[in-house]
Amino acid sequence: MRSSPIQGVNDRQPITTLRRSALLAIALVMLSGCSFSDLKPQAEMLQPSEVNDTLANSGIKLSEAAWPTVNWWSSFKDPQLDTLINEALNNSPTLRAAAARVHQASALEAIQGAQLLPDVSAAMSVTRERFSSNGTTPAPAKGTWQNVHQGTLNVGYELDFWGKNRSSVEAAVGRRRALEVDERAASLILSSSIVQTYIGLQNVYEQIDVAQALLNQQEQIEDLTKKRFAAELGTEIDIKQSQASLPASRANIAALKESIELNQNKLASLLGKGPDRGRTITRPKLQASDTIVMPSNIPAELIGHRPDVVAQRWRVEASGHEIEVAKARFYPNVNLTAFIGLQSLAFDTFNDHSSRILGIAPAISLPIFEGGRLRGNLDAQDAAYDLAVENYNQTVVDALRDIADQLSSLRWLKERMAQQNEAVATAVAAADLVNKRYAAGLATYLQVLATQNATLAEKRQLVDLQSRAISLQANLSRALGGGYRPEMSVTAITNSTVANKS
Structure with missing residues (x-):
């Protein structure tokens, strides 16, 4: 039986055709490579060795093991704070939104990864067709209506000679990893916000203590003034002034009590709960650390401990792979499709x-004239890479400044605290002396009032400085990355991004 033209194809013909296609692709590649050699990124990533290590001159003790722990807030030894942060990390809508972005990026990564695998599909059809009497269809089918039954298994695969698909996948991986680190950064921001609000809540309680002590003293002086008036040692003016x-x-x-409720409301919001949750938050019991220890080599290791810095590095990595995708578009696309199946006019x-x-x-396709679209696309990707690099550099500079700010404030806070303690002691001594003189009729109520106001101001300042000491410790932990550790070495990212400069 004689086979049809399709069935009689020589088995060697597809192989010969593929070889010819490969030779043609090589020749075309030689021509394509020269069309974009002048386009390169311009930005360079900031290296740790380029940063002047002045942070070590802060006067604070250094240690290689001084990076914050994952639960860095536990150093304040307040169980209620630990509970609040754990609750927030489990319930925050902000963190759930960040997790959703990571999920979305993972799905897009899977879509990109599908390009590396063959596309296999099956098709089955029954077509009612009239064949031409003057066409290629032989008798007895020509000029008649027939049912064409066909079933095929189809395979398609793009031969990724130039790494376009692989680079697309790597870019998707970089974007997904950046979002994963962004999720960690969001956790750090959330926990830091809770800690700072909690510190503010404790400060308000301590301010109330100062104000209540003053009120108690004023009530005692009012009682004393009435007794002085009864003993004809004072006047009604003194009573009115004391009242x-x-x-x-x-x-x-x-x-101040209003401020307590406002801080409780804010904490409840950070927990992802309603105001009623805030009313259950009791007075904080934070303890400041007597000693502060700082990592010994901040610039060199910061790029692996700050989640915002690590996220920017992943974005640089993704942009570098997007450049490779843009370059690969200048080269030929080589696709291979095949099918096998059954076809018959009669079902039996x-x-x-x-x-x-x-x-x-x-099949091989090569862009010959596209009006500069490919060069424009590559140039745009180079610019995007430059932008990602400069964003990374700025993030590193801002991170170092953030740490330096905390260290500078901590260095001078110790002296401020010493001076403020002395100021409070002096104000209290002066107030006690004036109160005794007033009780003895040797001082006026205006002098009492003046010393009271001075003492109140100095005590308030001391309470604020004590709260600032805790706040700076929390800020330093945040600035150092809050216990974040990357899952892979940043050296691997650096090696891949540097390659884009060549």
């Missing part, structure tokens, strides 16, 4: 061996 200060002190305490002969059909179709 006038009481409403102002009570109003100040009321304002559909499964016969003679009804088999098969084919293979290697």
Whole structure:
């Protein structure tokens, strides 16, 4: 039985055609490589060795093991704070949104990864068709209506000679990893916000203590003034002056209590809960550390401990692979498609061996004239890489400044605390002396009022400095990355991104 033209194709013809296609592709590659050799990224990543290590001159003890732990807030030894942060990390809508972005990026990465695998599909069809009487269809089918039964298994595969698909996958991986680190950065921002708000809440409670102590003293002086008036040692003016200060002190305490509720509301919001959750938060019991230890080699290791820096490095990595994708578009696309199946006009002969059909179709396509679109695309990717690099460099510079700011404030805070403690002691001693003189009738109430105001101001300042000490410790932990550790060495990223400069 004589086979049809499709069935009679020489088995060596597809191989010969593929070889010819490969030779043609090599020749075309030689021509394509010269069309973009002048386009390169311009930005260079900041290296740790280029950063002047002045952070070691902060006067703070250095240690190689001084990077924050994952639960860095536990150093304040407040169980309620630990509970709040753990609750927030499990319930925050912000973190769930960040996790959703990571999930989305993972799905896009899977889509890109599918390009590396063959595309296999199956098709089955029954077509009612009238064949031409003057066409290639032989009798008895020509000029008649027939049912064409066909089933095929189809395979398509792009031969990724130039790494376009692989680079697309690597770019997707970089974007996904950047979002994963962004999720860690969001966790750090959230925990830092809770800690700072919690510190503010403790500060308000301590300010109330100062204000309440002043109010108690004012009430005692009012009682003393009345006794002095009864003993004809004072006047009604003194009584009115002593009474006038009481409403102002009570109003100040009321304002501070309002601040407590506002801070509780803010904490509840950070937890992803309603205001009622905030009302259950009791007075903080934070403890500041007596000693602060700083890592010994911050610039060299910071790029692996700050999540925002690591995320920017992954974005540089992704941009570098996008450049490779843009370069690969200048080269020929080599695709291979094939099919095998059965075709018959009659259903009863559909499964016969003679009804088999098969084919293979290697294809090469090369852009010859596209109006500069490919060069423009590569130039845009180079610019995107430059932008990613400069964003990374700025993030590193900002991170170092952030750390330096905390260290500078910590260095001078110790002296400020010493001076403020002395100022409070002096103000308290002066107030006690004036109160005794007033009780003895040797001082006026205006002198009492002046020393009270001075003592209140100095005590408030001391409370603020004590809160600032805790706040700076928390800020230093945040600035050092909050216990973040990358899952892979940043050296691997550096090696791949440097390659784009060549």
